[in-house]
């Protein structure tokens with residue numbers, strides 16, 4: 001397993017995309033090494049924080065109810081990406097999603113069929129992404145993938161596929177987005193996911209002439225509690241329940257109609273609204289009735305007997321906050337409660353253009369011979385700068401499989 | 414769990430930690446498909462709750478999402494399969510350091526008041542008393558035929574000596590489990606009264622199969638082994654109990670005195686049960702030492718040792734009942750039995766009624 005470096009395919013990354021690539025390349029017969037920047041206990045990137053994937057299906061299956069046809073999926077993608085997705089690639093992607101649950105199940109992933117909200121578009125991992133990650137690492141080990149932890153690659157040569165000491169015949173870039181880099185550049189943002197998403201491979205590839213898709217400044221943002229850890233807070237830090245109170249800016253003024261923002265996209269809508277505020281922070285204020293209605297939070301609320309006292313606690317202007325409460329009409333009965341909010345990055349929206357073999361495309365339109373990309377690092381091909389729930393996981397798994405098979409095919413040819 | 418006297422700091426710490434963990438789990442909810450404990454956490458996290466605590470001087474402060482009764486209930490529902498820990502995105506070294514099985518085991522530990530020395534003391538006392546009171550010749554002689562055991566220790570003494578600690582133990586455990594039931598029911602029994610009856614078969618199934626060790630579909634090898642050995646131990650125990658009951662009927666109903674023939678019902682039941690217990694106890698101890706649980710399992714080992722000793726001494730007694738060793742072995746066996754009975758309220762054996770109560774409550778919630 002060690003000694004002279006045996007790999008024919010090198011996979012950079014340790015989340016769903018990397019695991020799918022490594023397992024399928026290995027199953028196709030190649031010798032595979034996987035580099036995961038994180039230590040073993042924190043392996044799995046943002047995948048460990050995820051829960052569901054979006055799957056097209058023509059009828060109810062054991063793992064997913066209802067019907068979600070490929071045409072509808074494509075329409076959803078076109079809408080979410082404002083038509084900026086790669087239509088041909090998206091078609092291939094949506095079609096490939098159909099047998100993904102079976103493939104993942106064959107790799108040991110277990111799906112949850114009871115006790116989940118009804119969702120005809122998505123399938124859920126039992127135990128969430130970390131359980132799926134554990135199952136896939138176990139399978140990768142069993143089939144003989146060499147897995148190196150604490151193994152951050154700091155660059156890749158687009159001509160040869162070489163990375164650091166590794167000289168593979170084909171290389172798969174599956175190292176996620178650049179959330180940690182964006183957070184480091186704008187510390188007012190919180191990185192919801194892995195601190196190992198530094199984006200160095202993306203930057204290296206772009207610097208060597210790979211073609212970019214998406215937008216370097218765009219990210220999927222969600223309203224999270226300002227007391228969240230600066231990275232890896234995951235799913236539990238989201239702030240919700242604005243419609244039961246009011247959301248105010250740093251001064252204490254409201255900036256939108258809280259009851260108009262509802263539905264499953266409300267988290268992202270709030271993330272965007274708050275990121276657009278000058279201070280990029282806001283506060284959810286609830287009264288004694290509102291706190292009962294708002295969903296449970298892992299952080300305790302700040303509390304005060306009057307709005308003026310609360311204003312002092314959150315650094316807002318008392319008169320402005322009181323005026324906001326009168327205007328909203330929902331914040332009347334003491335005591336009052338506050339949750340400080342910041343925008344949290346789920347993923348960044350710049351990536352590498354790929355073709356339908358998942359090969360990285362250069363600026364001149366020519367594909368790299370032996371460099372493949374899968375997962376968040378190429379997701380804007382499919383999602384643009386938008387998002388559909390469960391789409392991130394599916395992009396990782398679908399293109400991970402394609403990249404792994406194509407890389408093995410190239411390496412063994 | 415809330416008693417009129419304020420909980421001591423040692424009790425508060427595990428309750429507070431489990432409350433913190435349960436709150437994170439309720440918001441995350443990724444593990445809700447694993448088991449009843451996680452389902453109960455989910456349910457309590459979602460149901461509308463009065464957040465404002467009434468501290469007497471007017472309403473203030475946000476009450477925790479989980480009462481101490483909720484936490485105790487969830488703790489006794491957790492079968493410690495470990496799935497939620499290995500699947501947890503917040504498991505240590507994450508700063509949230511979520512370790513639900515450990516937090517819940519620490520809360521369960523508040524329910525046991527382990528007194529292993531009491532069992533040991535009684536064991537030694539029975540031995541000493543037997544040797545001191547039974548003439549040496551009598552004790553080491555070969556006894557045979559009807560009533561042979563009672564020649565060594567008279568029937569009345571044996572019965573009184575075992576019945577007293579047994580009834581005392583049952584009563585104490587009964588009182589504590591009743592209190593536990595009240596705490597976990599939190600006064601909302603009325604609307605559930607009807608569902609209790611329909612829930613009983615579900616609860617029996619869950620207790621009889623240890624369904625919650627299946628991990629909701631991700632069973633690990635260790636859980637499968639623990640389930641098998643626990644079944645061997647628990648069903649073996651029930652068979653031994655049945656053997657004792659049959660023997661009592663033989664004795665009082667028919668006037669047949671022990672020892673009974675090898676192919677009689679009490680001996681067959683007891684032998685099968687005893688072998689099951691020995692295998693189960695040894696197996697569980699092996700699985701425990703073979704890695705896994707990262708927390709204090711001393712109490713489990715004490716209970717395992719006690720049950721192993723009772724069954725092994727009983728089997729030895731059966732095997733050697735026609736030899737001069739019988740007298741001493743009878744004393745040894747009774748010593749282990751009395752020690753076990755006397756520590757019923759002070760050890761983990763009480764997990765059976767506690768867990769049965771929690772499973773019943775969970776079945777009632779599902780039935781609603």
Ligand SMILES: Cc1cc2nc3c(=O)[nH]c(=O)nc-3n(C[C@H](O)[C@H](O)[C@H](O)COP(=O)(O)OP(=O)(O)OC[C@H]3O[C@@H](n4cnc5c(N)ncnc54)[C@H](O)[C@@H]3O)c2cc1C
Nearest residue numbers: 014015017037045046047051052153176375376390392393
């Ligand atoms: C809180 C949260 C919840 C989410 N929920 C969902 C959901 O329910 N459904 C969904 O579809 N999507 C969800 N997403 C998005 C989803 O997590 C991503 O789309 C998905 O994880 C992308 O997979 P990936 O394999 O490309 O990247 P990741 O899973 O992020 O993996 C990247 C891996 O690469 C490693 N790495 C990075 N740089 C290097 C390097 N230089 N060298 C070596 N290794 C490196 C990292 O350590 C990591 O292991 C969620 C995201 C977050 C943050």
Ligand code: HEM
Nearest residue numbers: 491492493620646647650697701713716717765766768769
């Ligand atoms: C209502 C019926 C019962 C249920 C639901 C039940 C459930 C459980 C569970 C879940 C555990 C694991 C606890 C943990 O790991 O923290 C356990 C442990 C144990 N049980 Fe039971 N039990 C029942 C009855 C019994 C009976 C009748 C016996 C024996 C006579 C028994 C003996 C033991 C022992 C010795 C252990 C500790 C062993 C170990 O896991 O290391 N149980 N039980």
Ligand code: HEM
Nearest residue numbers: 575653672673679680683684687724727728730731734750
């Ligand atoms: C009420 C208290 C008990 C008394 C008086 C008692 C007495 C006896 C006696 C006299 C024997 C020898 C039977 C024979 O050789 O035919 C015996 C055997 C045995 N006892 Fe006990 N016992 C008691 C409780 C228990 C308990 C609680 C267990 C285990 C849970 C147990 C397990 C066994 C076993 C496994 C045997 C050997 C099998 C058999 O002979 O049936 N006993 N016991």
Ligand code: SF4
Nearest residue numbers: 438441442443444501
């Ligand atoms: S154990 Fe971890 S992953 Fe599971 S519900 Fe709790 S916080 Fe979520």
Ligand code: SF4
Nearest residue numbers: 448491492494495497
């Ligand atoms: S350890 Fe197993 S039984 Fe206990 S809460 Fe976690 S998943 Fe449920």
